Amino acid sequence: GTRTDLQNKKILITAGPTREPIDPVRFISNHSSGKMGYSLAEAAVERGGEVILISGPTSLERPAGLYKYVAVETALEMREQVLKFFPWCDVVIKAAAVADYRPKNYSGRKIKKKDAEMVLELEKNPDILKELGEKKDRQVLVGFAAETNDIQKNALEKLNRKNLDLIVVNDVTVEGAGFGVDTNIVKIIHRNGTIEELPKMPKKEVANAILDRILQYLNYS
Ligand code: PMT
Numbered sequence: 001g002t003r004t005d006l007q008n009k010k011i012l013i014t015a016g017p018t019r020e021p022i023d024p025v026r027f028i029s030n031h032s033s034g035k036m037g038y039s040l041a042e043a044a045v046e047r048g049g050e051v052i053l054i055s056g057p058t059s060l061e062r063p064a065g066l067y068k069y070v071a072v073e074t075a076l077e078m079r080e081q082v083l084k085f086f087p088w089c090d091v092v093i094k095a096a097a098v099a100d101y102r103p104k105n106y107s108g109r110k111i112k113k114k115d116a117e118m119v120l121e122l123e124k125n126p127d128i129l130k131e132l133g134e135k136k137d138r139q140v141l142v143g144f145a146a147e148t149n150d151i152q153k154n155a156l157e158k159l160n161r162k163n164l165d166l167i168v169v170n171d172v173t174v175e176g177a178g179f180g181v182d183t184n185i186v187k188i189i190h191r192n193g194t195i196e197e198l199p200k201m202p203k204k205e206v207a208n209a210i211l212d213r214i215l216q217y218l219n220y221s
């Protein structure tokens with residue numbers, strides 16, 4: 001790219017789903033393909049940023065020009081890597097779909113089928129973004145919100161509770177938005193309450209629109 005507006009900016013991006021293992025052959029996960037996060041990483045590299053991409057399992061090709069790529073599987077592994085690099089960075093964008101729960105007991109052996117019903121006990125994963133919100137000093141912190149109802153209300157609540165600068169909301173029930181597809185339809189909510197509604201765009205363009213907003217915050221911190 002020819003743009004250099006993110007030169008010398010250190011940007012941490014998370015992408016993809018997490019996988020929470022039940023036994024050696026099974027796991028809990030979600031429909032995240034990684035496309036939104038990888039588009040952000042590509043766009044940030046093209047604009048001159050030093051980009052660390054921390055990614056859950058995806059089938060996507062690793063973007064060229066990254067400063068660092070870290071592959072993780074579980075929410076706990078993602079947390080460890082994000083916290084490790086957090087002090088280094090100027091911007092964090094959390095596009096990953098982190099599992100809120102993990103199986104309480106991992107079985108080292110494949111769980112056998114029985115005649116009766118079975119109950120899988122889950123325990124809560126830590127909220128990585130909320131922890132970052134508590135630690136943040138100079139960092140611009142950007143979250144995503146995948147919603148199906150009360151979109152704006154839920155997103156605003158997350159922005160406040162997690163101490164974010166921006167939250168990017170997608171209604172994952174709408175065609176052309178959210179999981180798996182190459183486009184997204186988002187609202188960008190700022191911490192002062194301003195809400196911008198973007199039309200349906202390729203994820204790469206959504207990524208650049210988000211980076212444009214982040215620049216405003218970088219220049220005023
Ligand atoms: O990967 P794609 O197929 O391209 O799909 C894109 C997407 C739908 C995954 C993406 O646009 C998106 O919405 N990502 C966030 C999904 C999500 O987990 O939303 P949430 O509302 O559950 O979480 C809110 C925020 O907190 C997110 O930034 C999430 O990364 C973060 N979080 C959530 C739970 C947790 N335990 N730790 C976290 O850090």
